[in-house]
Amino acid sequence: MDRNRGVGFVTVMAGGGSSTGNVRVRKVVVVGGGIVGASSAYFLAKRGVEVEVLESNGVACAASGKAGGFLALDWNDEGGNPVGSLSRASFSLHKELARDFGPDAIGYRLISAVAANLPENARHEASKASYLGYVSRETVIGTTETCAQVHxxxxxxxxxxxxxxxxxxxxxxxxxHSDSKITSLRMEGGATRPIADDEMVVFALGPWSNLVSKELGLPTFYGQKALSMVVPTDPPLSPYASFTNWRGKSPEIYPRADEAYVCGFGESLRIVTEKPDEVVPLESGERQLRAFTKEILGSMGDNVPVRACHLPLAEDGIPVIGSLESNGAENGVLAAGHSCWGILNGPATGKVVSELICDGEISLIPKWVVSSISPARFASRTRSR
Ligand SMILES: Cc1cc2nc3c(=O)[nH]c(=O)nc-3n(C[C@H](O)[C@H](O)[C@H](O)COP(=O)(O)OP(=O)(O)OC[C@H]3O[C@@H](n4cnc5c(N)ncnc54)[C@H](O)[C@@H]3O)c2cc1C
Incomplete structure (x- = not known):
């Protein structure tokens, strides 16, 4: 069987929900309200599917609310990386979304990018509008042709x-679950959410995807904690995303219209056990981020809190997007493990999820990419059920 086409969608036609007539699933339950869950909900709704989202803490409460929002057309192209096609498709979708929502409503704008070496032991207190004046050597690594940003x-x-x-x-x-289907979701507090025959479930849990791994037999997912600050800037910084080299670390700065997003100081990979609202910075990382921000932005960031969240990672570093049929759940879809490109690749992921559920096959990206990102690539692993 061609697993890429094999989402096993049910044959009930959409009740009042479908405007396209293609929809075979009446309702989709999306678990997780980050960029991947929200994008899935959005593109499913565009196809006339009713969506219910189950989110433990709040929409965009984790990495999807605390990320930088840098977008690049072709930075994932190298070496036959399957993520390249997803990124190219998503970069275009971001442009469309900016037209649909209005660029200012989602902080969309084109931006350039530089790799920047920062001088040792120098303190920058000069004009914030020309923060790149501080940089000792810079190389342009992206232009407004191929780079953009969102909030x-x-x-x-x-x-x-x-x-x-x-x-x-x-x-x-x-x-x-039964042998072939998810039958219900168990909720904290004792309730269950039954899954009807004309419903499907999309899991978009980022680094918390071990819920699915454990119960449906996929490899472990990891999180890599990273820190960020959002510093108000008036006047705004010049629109250059800076990928810096600072004291052997690589913090990044993304100027936005009225603030600067500063991030970095990631920790090593680990299984995430904290709840989304329990993720806090380590003291050493916080100290370094504050020192870096002070050097670049002077006292502007002094009273700004440091936030922590996790990059979600699959075992092989490639996102896992596709049907869970080979894991015994033909009415389940997994979309997780987007690493440091989840904001870029969120919209394409949502569109892929909607195509899989509504059409039974994915047309946005080439077939070889569909197989490379599918959960079915782990199918030889024993299912622990
Ligand atoms: C510091 C930093 C900077 C970044 N910058 C960029 C960038 O510039 N560009 C880019 O493209 N990407 C960037 N990323 C990566 C991007 O943020 C992530 O890849 C993306 O946000 C992942 O989205 P997600 O929806 O998969 O997961 P999340 O945003 O983690 O969402 C998962 C959701 O699931 C919910 N949840 C968890 N457990 C349960 C449960 N049991 N039941 C119900 N709900 C649950 C959580 O509350 C959360 O809302 C950055 C990441 C970090 C950490």
Missing amino acids: PEKLTKALMRGSSATVTIAKVIGIN
Whole structure:
């Protein structure tokens, strides 16, 4: 069987929900309200599917609300990386979303990018508008032809609103399933959410995807904690995303219209056990981020909190997007493990999820990419059920 086509969609035609007539699934339950869950909800809704979102803490409460929002057309192209096609498709979708929502509503704009060496032991207190004056050597690594940015929290929330999904704050703690289908979701507090024959489930849990791994037998997912600050800037910094080299670390700065996003100081990979609202910075990382921000932006960031969140990573570093049929759940789809490119690749992921559910096959990206990112690539692993 061609697993890329094999989402096993049910044959009930959409009740009142379908405007296209293609829809075979009446309703989709999306678990997780980050950029991947919100994008899935948005593109499913565009196909006439009703969407219910189960989110444990709040829409965009984790990495999707705390990321930088840098977008690049072709930075994933090298070496036959399957993520390249996803990124190219998503870069175009971001442009369309900016037209649909209005660029300012989601912080979309074209931006250049530089690799910047920062001088040792120098303190920059000069004009914030020309912060690149501080840089001792810079190389342009991206232009406005191929680079852009969004405000991740604004975009995620706009996508969710645009989907008209019902969002319920509820934590899913388990999956009940038969040999071939998810039959219900177990919720914290003892309730269950039955999954009807004309419903499907999309898991978009970022670094918390071990819920699916554990119950449906996929490899472990990891998180890599990284820190960020959002510093108000008036006047705005010049629109250059800077990928710096500072004291052996690589912090990044993304100027936005009225603030500067500064991030870096990632920790090593680990299994994420904290709840989204329990993720806090390590003291050493916070010290370094504050020192870096002070050097670049002077005292502007002094009272700004440092936030922490996790890059979500699959075992092989490639996102896992596709049907869970080979894991015994033909009415389930997984979309997770987007690493440092989840904001860029969120919209294409959502569109791919919607095509899989509504058409039974994916046309946005080439077939070889569909197989490379599918959960079925781990199918030889023993299922622990
Ligand atoms: C510091 C930093 C900077 C970044 N910068 C960029 C960038 O510039 N460009 C870019 O493209 N990407 C960037 N990324 C990566 C990007 O943020 C992530 O890849 C992306 O946000 C992942 O989205 P997600 O929806 O998969 O996961 P998340 O945003 O983690 O969302 C998962 C959601 O699931 C919910 N959840 C968890 N457990 C449960 C449960 N049991 N039941 C119900 N809900 C649950 C959580 O509350 C959360 O809302 C950055 C990441 C970091 C950490």
